[in-house]
Amino acid sequence: MQIQISKRMSKPDFQGEFVDAMLKAATAPDLISFGGGLPNPISFPVEDIEAAVNKVLQENGVQALQYSSTAGYGPLRSFIAKRYARFGVTLSADDIIITNGSQQALDMLSAVLVDPGDEVLVERPSYLAALQTFHLYDPEVLTVGLTESGADCDELEELLKHHSPKFFYAIPNFQNPTGLTYSKEVRERVATLVASTNMLMVEDNPYGELRFRGEGGESFGRYLGEQCCMLGTFSKTVSPGMRIGWIACPNRALMEKLLGYKQVMDLHTNIFCQMVLAQYLQDNDLDAHMTKIKNLYQHQADVMMDCIARYMPEGVRYTKPEGGMFIWATMPDGLSAVEVQNEAVKRGVLVTAGDPFYEKDRGVATMRLNYSNCTDEKIEQGIQILAQVIRDLLQA
Numbered sequence: 001m002q003i004q005i006s007k008r009m010s011k012p013d014f015q016g017e018f019v020d021a022m023l024k025a026a027t028a029p030d031l032i033s034f035g036g037g038l039p040n041p042i043s044f045p046v047e048d049i050e051a052a053v054n055k056v057l058q059e060n061g062v063q064a065l066q067y068s069s070t071a072g073y074g075p076l077r078s079f080i081a082k083r084y085a086r087f088g089v090t091l092s093a094d095d096i097i098i099t100n101g102s103q104q105a106l107d108m109l110s111a112v113l114v115d116p117g118d119e120v121l122v123e124r125p126s127y128l129a130a131l132q133t134f135h136l137y138d139p140e141v142l143t144v145g146l147t148e149s150g151a152d153c154d155e156l157e158e159l160l161k162h163h164s165p166k167f168f169y170a171i172p173n174f175q176n177p178t179g180l181t182y183s184k185e186v187r188e189r190v191a192t193l194v195a196s197t198n199m200l201m202v203e204d205n206p207y208g209e210l211r212f213r214g215e216g217g218e219s220f221g222r223y224l225g226e227q228c229c230m231l232g233t234f235s236k237t238v239s240p241g242m243r244i245g246w247i248a249c250p251n252r253a254l255m256e257k258l259l260g261y262k263q264v265m266d267l268h269t270n271i272f273c274q275m276v277l278a279q280y281l282q283d284n285d286l287d288a289h290m291t292k293i294k295n296l297y298q299h300q301a302d303v304m305m306d307c308i309a310r311y312m313p314e315g316v317r318y319t320k321p322e323g324g325m326f327i328w329a330t331m332p333d334g335l336s337a338v339e340v341q342n343e344a345v346k347r348g349v350l351v352t353a354g355d356p357f358y359e360k361d362r363g364v365a366t367m368r369l370n371y372s373n374c375t376d377e378k379i380e381q382g383i384q385i386l387a388q389v390i391r392d393l394l395q396a
């Protein structure tokens with residue numbers, strides 16, 4: 001018997017192989033990893049979560065172990081809604097759906113909005129797993145380039161004259177993979193351009209709370225109201241393992257469809273975890289917790305930027321993030337980041353070549369460097385090795 005796999009899952013999937021290779025390499029002992037995007041364990045408040053688990057079981061054990069509502073646990077939805085005030089948006093608990101990580105939110109939006117052949121718009125480069133998700137729904141994926149201050153607005157304006165994407169998926173704060181952030185001017189201009197169309201703005205903001213320098217970060221919801229869905233997650237602030245993310249969706253009609261789809265997918269997100277998280281957030285000061293994480297990431301980012309400046313050959317450019325977990329390096333033209341990645345792994349350093357973050361471009365000279373999970377010594381050692389790899393390949 002030969003099992004007939006759907007066309008959807010039979011498409012050649014270059015990016016899947018890429019991730020597999022990276023994950024395998026990441027488990028090798030002694031490897032210096034700038035490759036993944038794992039939060040530092042400093043962000044996991046193990047003892048406080050233990051206390052929250054005990055309290056939930058003692059005080060509300062039956063509710064925590066029973067089926068629950070699709071939209072999610074009320075107190076957690078309220079906490080999330082209130083926190084949007086700091087990003088300039090007024091929301092209520094009714095606007096929030098708790099999802100199984102923001103990854104599920106990407107799938108829900110695609111399922112509800114995209115028919116085969118529809119256009120969707122993403123940044124160039126963009127988050128690899130979002131691209132993979134969108135592709136399952138057979139859209140035409142359009143891209144808009146990024147500048148140091150966010151989406152290239154001239155390119156966006158020109159593109160919108162000829163295309164009608166269903167949505168624009170953007171990561172405006174400390175983007176994955178580039179670490180870039182939209183300036184206020186760019187946010188306003190993008191919002192004006194989006195407002196002149198029927199497309200939905202999908203703002204994915206997993207890193208927004210990780211600003212360690214500078215200011216800003218208003219949500220697109222502030223400018224676009226119902227025309228904007230905001231995705232968020234506790235993965236980078238409390239725990240990725242708990243798989244608690246959300247969609248903030250002020251548009252009622254869209255909200256209903258999202259809830260309908262989620263109900264079919266999984267009925268609801270793990271209520272036990274939702275209640276534990278809500279209890280943790282009630283009993284602890286998330287801002288104080290975030291300060292510890294941000295101080296560490298700022299230090300690690302500074303060490304990495306300093307080492308890049310010191311050791312990399314001339315012609316290597318890099319972004320200077322004000323938050324988040326990533327630096328994006330651009331090497332001299334002609335160099336292949338995949339070759340750099342392969343050679344660096346042989347010498348004990350893992351990086352992520354830029355290729356899978358692009359919709360079409362391959363053989364690019366860009367790569368993503370993650371700094372959130374390394375000691376100062378490892379960062380220095382790893383960047384020295386990487387610089388030597390680049391030097392060697394430039395001379396080859």
Ligand code: PMP
Pocket residue numbers: 037100101102103104127171176204206232233234235240244245
């Ligand atoms: N969006 C972006 C831009 C991300 O970087 C990530 C995590 N790497 C996610 C979404 C998914 O996060 P989670 O499902 O853990 O909430």
